[in-house]
Amino acid sequence: MLTELSIENFAIIDRLSITFQKGLTVLTGETGAGKSIIIDALSLLTGGRGSVEYIRHGEKKAVLEGLFIIEEVDHPVYEKAEQLGIEIREDQMVVLHRTISQSGKSICRINGKLTTLGILKEIGQLLLDIHSQHETQALLDPEKHIELLDYYFQTTQPGFMNEYKTIYTKWKTLLKKYQSQNKNEKELAQRLDLLQFQLTEIQSANLIPNEDESLLEERNTLQNFEKIYQNITDAYNGLHGEQRALDWLSLTSNHLEIAGENNQDIKEIYDQFIDHYYIIEELSYKMRQQIDGMEFDPERLQIIESRLNEINQLKRKYGSNVEEILEYSAKVEEELNEIENNDQHIQMLEKRLEGMSQDLLLEAKNLHDLRLRAANQLEKAVLSELKELYLEKSQFKVDVNIINNGGSEHLNLDGVSVRATEKGIDHVQFSISTNPGEPPKPLHKIASGGEMSRIMLALKNIFAKHQGLTSVIFDEVDTGVSGRVAQAMAEKIYNISIGSQVLCISHLPQVASIADTHLKIEKKVKNDRTHTIVKELDLDGRIAEIGKMMTGTELTDASKLHAKELIEGNKQLKNK
DSSP states (O other): OEEEEEEEEETTEEEEEEEOOSSEEEEEOOTTSSHHHHHHHHHHHTTOOOOGGGBOTTOSEEEEEEEEEOOOTTOHHHHHHHHTTOOOTTTTEEEEEEEEETTSOEEEEETTEEEOHHHHHHHHHHHEEEEETTSOOGGGOGGGHHHHHHHHHHTTSTTTTHHHHHHHHHHHHHHHHHHHHTOOHHHHHHHHHHHHHHHHHHHHTTOOTTHHHHHHHHHHHHHTHHHHHHHHHHHHHHHSSTTSHHHHHHHHHHHHHHHHTTOHHHHHHHHHHHHHHHHHHHHHHHHHHHHHHOOOOHHHHHHHHHHHHHHHHHHHHHOSSHHHHHHHHHHHHHHHHHHHTHHHHHHHHHHHHHHHHHHHHHHHHHHHHHHHHHHHHHHHHHHHHHHHTTOTTOEEEEEEEEOBOOSTTSOEETTEEBOOBTTBSEEEEEEEEOSTTOOOEEGGGOOOHHHHHHHHHHHHHHHHHHHTOSEEEEESTTTTOOHHHHHHHHHHHHHHHHHSEEEEEOOOHHHHHHOSEEEEEEEEEETTEEEEEEEEOOHHHHHHHHHHHHHSSSOOHHHHHHHHHHHHHHHHHHHO
16 A cells, blocks of 8 residues: 655645555545645656656756555565566565656656666556546556456456466467478578588687687786796795705704704694795795796797687677687587478477467467356446446446457467467457447447546446555546435445555545545645645544535535534445
8 A cells, every 4th residue: 555655846745745544545625736736746656757847846856755565465566576676575665766857857766776767657557546537547448458357357266367378378489489490491591501601610710618718828928928937937046056045944944853852842843844845845846847848939929819819700700708609609500400401390390389279279268268257247247336326227348359360370260360369369348338229339438527437436346456456546536426426436436445545536525524534635825835735634624624515615514514424424334
């Protein structure tokens, strides 16, 4: 749920921090007080399109921040966050941050980690769903209807798509491989010539693993030969010769040996000393061997330079080192073998693809039948919801149709070419008619504001818990309704709040009276600047506010009494 929202320098809001509670929170206030501005801020915070016009006049930037607490361990935001490398599971908190500057650029963060606006939107859409009269929603998008039908069905049959998805992934991989192998002969011939040239070029170089590293080390030695020779010789001469280091160490050894004959501690020092003496003496012999074996060969340096140049030419084409070049060579050989035996490979792949296509179609047909059954159940559920919203004469249809295809994917179901996607072979569309005698039409073509509000609310009531959203926001969705319909809508909104936190901007006293929390939005003028303030109303404050919503002008005793009766009546209803 959304726990806290912080807004700074956004529209008419200078600084505002709002704490939200569980259940249904209603926001009321006069037109222009800033109710919709708060919703706009939440929209931008969850990835909505921003504009410099949102920045408060005279300020350089607007800053938005929201804290969400995710208590459901299987909430989809956890999986998405893991995919994006964002840690949220440990403390079950998501902090979204967005700064909009005068340049029009946005700085976005999730739990303090810088991210893109696209990722902010991906996470935000899993946490918050904003519905207003003028905003396109998933429920109005025909492309989303198949997801909503599946959300509805998976509550009774979880994992019903798992088998199809597994087979589809394997089938898609095999199809891509088959299509790649089945290229036209000209492309294959060109590819064959290129691969043969590359393989010949690499093989003719007779590369040895780690050869480049060995050559670089040898070249370094030859380039610094004089410096190395002089210093190793000086080091050796420092040890050997009359009055040199080994002579003095030998003399020291003799003295310690004699002293140690009558003192055990000195004897131990002598033993340690003589061990190190022998080590130094051995090292001096190795120095001598190095000196004797050193010989500057300018021709060898030229050979190394030439060989390294040859290897570098190959590196520019096939890899950053010899190992990668050899790995690339192995891949070229493998592809050459496939191309040279292309006909055989294609026949083998085609046979496998035919078998897997039949398995895929079997699962897709089963999925189609399950969706038809789910569609029938959903139709009944929606009609039941609409009846309670006084649209009892409505018709609601969920059309599940198989997607026709041109036959390019080797899929044929009962003599008809079909197209498979990761969601199956179906296209789902919601249709509705609210007038007797009129046939159902696609949901997004319904025009009446009042009817649309009720239809959307009915669908939201069914789908809210299936979408896994932590918070649902309604921005004046009750426009165009009154009386008994208004009370029915209030009850529907409250029902949604049982499974998801709901924030609702409303002008209906029926909605305000059923809320768990009532926030009043007001604007004040201070120092010739407008400021928005938010305060949570107690019972008396709620009665007064709801009373004014009824009269539209001054608060009267009658409106206060009616407001109190509404609150008490809805309290009893909620307790049931």
